[in-house]
Amino acid sequence: KAGVTQTPRYLIKTRGQQVTLSCSPISGHRSVSWYQQTPGQGLQFLFEYFSETQRNKGNFPGRFSGRQFSNSRSEMNVSTLELGDSALYLCASSWTGKYGGELFFGEGSRLTVL
């Protein structure tokens, strides 16, 4: 059974650019969550999607957005990149995203902003 797949694994952007990251959940999983991991702030919740609807959102500026498609695949977008956006972005999927459920994480997309 394939795990959570994130693409691209590594990317380098410059300030002011925008970036789109992709996440393919485990087959059958309908909930996708995104987390940002930085050395300073640690792991922080970005947002969660279920059946194409954003159900929960973390405390991030509007430059961070996401969406989910009918096949449960998800994308997140960061516009007007800042140096502080350099991070490992982790996607996690679960069957329903139900409170207390196990999350399955991908290996992440490592973004470097120069």
Add this chain to the structure above:
Amino acid sequence: AQKVTQAQTEISVVEKEDVTLDCVYETRDTTYYLFWYKQPPSGELVFLIRRNSFDEQNEISGRYSWNFQKSTSSFNFTITASQVVDSAVYFCALSETAIIQGAQKLVFGQGTRLTINP
């Protein structure tokens, strides 16, 4: 607001030693879930255990064991007879109640980097 504290930033031990990773949490919820995840160098978070707030039974899985104590708001993780392959960053997390019923958000501790030396 929910909070998870892992006071040990880094731990280094020699192989075969026992090691305990501490986790203290804060929440006003009466129902909550606690998790431990392992992050190897490849980056993905690997699920280790989940415990709900009504189940204070300690759990043992091979060389791993977990001690959940609501009285002290702690959920500590012990590795017995550590091995080099146990080297990783370990995260404790708390499932925060979502505004919309059913939507999950994890609050993570800062992580403990565990190095097992041969």
